[in-house]
Each structure stands twice: as C-alpha cells, then as structure tokens.
Amino acid sequence: MRISSSLSHTEPLQILSVPSVPLRRGELRVRVAAIGVNPVDWKMREGGPLGLAQRVVGPRGPRVVGVDFAGTVCELGEGTRGLELGARVVGGTDFSRGQRGSYADEVVVRPDQCAQLPASVGFEDAACLPVAAVTPWMALTEHTKIRAGNRVLVLGASGGVGLFCLALTKLLGATAVGVCSTRNTHLVRDHGAIAIDYTAADALVAAKEHGTYDLILNAVGSDVYPTSACEALLAPNGLIDLVVVRPADYWAVAFHRRVTTVLGRPTKARLEPLVAALAEGKLKPLVAARFSLADAEAAHTLSRAGKVVGKLLLLP
Ligand SMILES: NC(=O)c1ccc[n+]([C@@H]2O[C@H](COP(=O)([O-])OP(=O)(O)OC[C@H]3O[C@@H](n4cnc5c(N)ncnc54)[C@H](OP(=O)(O)O)[C@@H]3O)[C@@H](O)[C@H]2O)c1
Known part of the structure; x- marks a missing residue:
C-alpha cells in the first residue's frame, strides 16, 4: 500500500510503499x-x-496522518458484520x-466508523464530511438540541467547519449568523445565513444586534473572540462550544456550565x-482545492495559512 508519511514533524510528507496491515477480527479494508x-x-x-496521544497509543511503524x-470496501475480516464487499x-x-491515518490508498477500520453511501453521493463530497461536518453536528444535536426558532452564531463561518455549521443549522430550521471576512459575506448569505464582516466592525458587537444565541460555535479561538464577550450574547439556556481549545480555555471548560468543547x-x-442530507441535496460541500496524495505537503501548507474557504481534498 502507499502511504503519505514523514519521519518527524520537520520533514515533509512523502509517499512510502509499505506492506498492507493484516485485518483483525471485526475489521474491514477500504480502498480509498x-x-x-x-x-x-x-x-x-x-x-x-x-499528536502526543497518537505517538503513545497509535500503531507502531511509520506514522500516517489524516482521519x-x-x-470502497475491498476486504472483510473474520466476523465483520454490517457492510459487504x-x-x-x-x-x-x-x-x-x-489504526493508521487516512492519507493512504487503503485504510483499515471497523463498521461502526463508516456510513454507507448511496450511488448518488460522490466520494469527493462524502470525504468532506467526517471531521468538518460531524463536529458542528455534535454541537447542534448532542451538546444542544437546536431546532426551529433557535439562533446559532458561527465564528469562523467560511472554513470547513463553519460552512457545514451554517448549512446544518438551516437544515434544523434554525437561524445562523456567520462571522467572516468581506470576501466571504456572499458565500455565508448563500448558505441561508446572516453575514457579519469582522473586518468592518467588532463582530461580537454586530452579532448582538441580531439577538441572543442558543449556540455560539467558536471555530476561530477565544484569543480572537473572547469567551467572556461571547457569554454576553447567550440566550438563557445558550451554550458556547469551543472548536479550538487552548490551555487558557481549560478553566472555563472545566468549571463553567455554559462553556464546553467539542471533539469531532x-x-x-x-x-x-x-x-442522507447529501443524498437529498440539502448539504453541498464546497471543495476549495484538490491535491494528489503525493502533494499532501502542499495541502498542509495551504491549510496552515488559515485562509481556506470550504474543504481541501487529497486524491490517491
Ligand atoms: N475540536 C474539533 O474536533 C475540531 C474539528 C475540526 C476543526 N477544528 C479546529 O477548528 C478550526 C477551524 O477548522 P476548519 O477546518 O474550519 O479550518 P479552516 O477551514 O482552515 O478555516 C479557515 C477559515 O477561517 C476564516 N477565518 C480566519 N480568521 C477568522 C476570523 N478572525 N474570524 C472569522 N473567520 C476567520 C478564514 O477566512 P478569512 O481569512 O477570509 O476570514 C478561512 O475561511 C481549526 O483550528 C481546527 O483545527 C477542531
């Protein structure tokens, strides 16, 4: 199998050929x-x-990044149920x-980590979902129960997580208010949300003019949008969900009932x-750029710059 790996964090990702991992009971192999x-x-x-946890409890051998x-399922281990070849x-x-990461031409996982795709859903659209859409989905449906009439403030609305949060908020019948830069205001509006341009005014002051919020999803960080200022915008049972957590947030997350964090x-x-939402056309991922697996380092350079609008994809 081909994997994209680096020997240390200072070394660029490169393609290595390594033996396929044998399947254990209950596992399956997917051709990516x-x-x-x-x-x-x-x-x-x-x-x-x-990263530290991966080094301690992750698999031995070359480290493969990605989630x-x-x-397509190409091999089933003994006793694997729920999915067919x-x-x-x-x-x-x-x-x-x-398990190794997903920057590879095959992965080994268990059935409870996979959803089956109908023929109408393409692999590229589907590959946008796992981390970027599951993270706001957990905030909207597990940490809160967002429904019609609620209001959600999305800080970092034009990124991978933010755009999915806007679309899923609309899907649940609630109103989204998205904070973005000037170039992305039209995109946020196209997602059915109210756009606030953070380059034009203090975004949190502007957000207050649209009412209070049942959920504030902070996908930028509390250094840019302070939790104390967000709290002033909460509806009586509202929640601040920190997608980006820094050591400075640990106190609020541990002891403040209106502040939590999400790990998608x-x-x-x-x-x-x-x-199902993809299949029904209610969710349409925005792919900003595609790279070959061999160019994964270029994708990381682009992502690190923090300006990606939508999702980046790798194609093995
Ligand atoms: N906890 C979890 O499970 C989890 C899951 C996914 C992601 N994350 C974290 O959440 C963050 C966002 O992830 P992502 O995938 O959405 O990142 P991303 O796609 O790289 O986000 C980049 C976007 O952020 C916008 N942005 C930058 N500064 C901003 C600001 N001050 N206000 C509003 N928007 C701003 C950029 O547009 P402009 O520059 O034009 O504003 C760009 O569109 C990352 O730090 C990521 O590691 C955590």
Whole structure:
C-alpha cells in the first residue's frame, strides 16, 4: 500500500510503499478514493495533546496522518458484520483503536466508523464530511438540541467547519449568523445565513444586534473572540462550544456550565444523517482545492495559512 508519511514533524510528507496491515477480527479494508484534509492533520504532526496521544497509543511503524476517507470496501475480516464487499463508504480512522491515518490508498477500520453511501453521493463530497461536518453536528444535536426558532452564531463561518455549521443549522430550521471576512459575506448569505464582516466592525458587537444565541460555535479561538464577550450574547439556556481549545480555555471548560468543547469523532450514527442530507441535496460541500496524495505537503501548507474557504481534498 502507499502511504503519505514523514519521519518527524520537520520533514515533509512523502509517499512510502509499505506492506498492507493484516485485518483483525471485526475489521474491514477500504480502498480509498478521496481524503478530506483538516487542520488537525498538520497540528498532530506538530505535537499537541492529540499528536502526543497518537505517538503513545497509535500503531507502531511509520506514522500516517489524516482521519477522513471515502472509498470502497475491498476486504472483510473474520466476523465483520454490517457492510459487504464492494460497499461504498465514508468514515474516519481512529488511532486509539490502533489504526493508521487516512492519507493512504487503503485504510483499515471497523463498521461502526463508516456510513454507507448511496450511488448518488460522490466520494469527493462524502470525504468532506467526517471531521468538518460531524463536529458542528455534535454541537447542534448532542451538546444542544437546536431546532426551529433557535439562533446559532458561527465564528469562523467560511472554513470547513463553519460552512457545514451554517448549512446544518438551516437544515434544523434554525437561524445562523456567520462571522467572516468581506470576501466571504456572499458565500455565508448563500448558505441561508446572516453575514457579519469582522473586518468592518467588532463582530461580537454586530452579532448582538441580531439577538441572543442558543449556540455560539467558536471555530476561530477565544484569543480572537473572547469567551467572556461571547457569554454576553447567550440566550438563557445558550451554550458556547469551543472548536479550538487552548490551555487558557481549560478553566472555563472545566468549571463553567455554559462553556464546553467539542471533539469531532466520526461514527456511523453521526455520519448517516449527514450522508442522507447529501443524498437529498440539502448539504453541498464546497471543495476549495484538490491535491494528489503525493502533494499532501502542499495541502498542509495551504491549510496552515488559515485562509481556506470550504474543504481541501487529497486524491490517491
Ligand atoms: N475540536 C474539533 O474536533 C475540531 C474539528 C475540526 C476543526 N477544528 C479546529 O477548528 C478550526 C477551524 O477548522 P476548519 O477546518 O474550519 O479550518 P479552516 O477551514 O482552515 O478555516 C479557515 C477559515 O477561517 C476564516 N477565518 C480566519 N480568521 C477568522 C476570523 N478572525 N474570524 C472569522 N473567520 C476567520 C478564514 O477566512 P478569512 O481569512 O477570509 O476570514 C478561512 O475561511 C481549526 O483550528 C481546527 O483545527 C477542531
């Protein structure tokens, strides 16, 4: 199999040929057709809590970054139930289960990490979903129960997470207000949301003019949009969900009941309603750029710059 790996965080990602991992009981192999790129992929290369955890509990051998994948089931392990050979699936790898990452031409996962794709849903659209759509889905449906009449403020509305949060908020019948730069205001409006241009005015002051919020999804960071200022915008039972967590946030997350954090973990149960929304045309991912697997380093350079609008994809 071909993997994209680097020997250390200072070395660029490069293609290596390594033997396929044998399947354990209950596992399946997927021939990968498209891979979604997320900032966590390059953040884990640099270390941080998840990068450290991957080094400690992840699989031995060359480290393969990446989570999101879409492709076709090409081998079933003993006792694997729920999916058949040839099934088209989307999912996320999980290093805590001893699995390699998704920057590869094949991945080994379990059925509860995958949702089946109908023929009408393409691999590229599906590969955008796992981390970037599951994260706001968890905030909207598990951390809160957003429904018609609610209001959601999305800080970082034009990124991978932000655009999905706008679309999913609309899907749930609620109103989204998205904070973005001037160049992306039309895109935010096209997603059925109210746009606030953070370059034109203090975004949180402007957000207050649109009412109070049942959920504030902060996909930029509390250094830019302070949690104390966000709190003043909350509806009585509102929640601030921090997508980006810094050590300075630990106190608020641990002791403040109106502040939490989300760790987007793709599972079959979370992916299935998102795949259904894709199939019904209610969700339409925006792909900013596609790279070959061999050019994964270029995708990371672009993602690190923090200006991506929508999603980056790798194609093996
Ligand atoms: N906890 C989790 O499970 C989880 C899951 C996914 C992502 N994340 C984290 O969440 C963050 C966002 O992820 P992503 O995939 O959405 O990133 P992304 O796609 O790289 O986001 C980039 C976008 O952010 C916008 N932006 C930059 N500064 C902004 C500001 N001050 N206000 C509003 N928008 C701003 C940029 O547009 P402009 O420059 O034009 O404003 C760009 O469109 C990353 O730090 C990522 O690591 C965490």
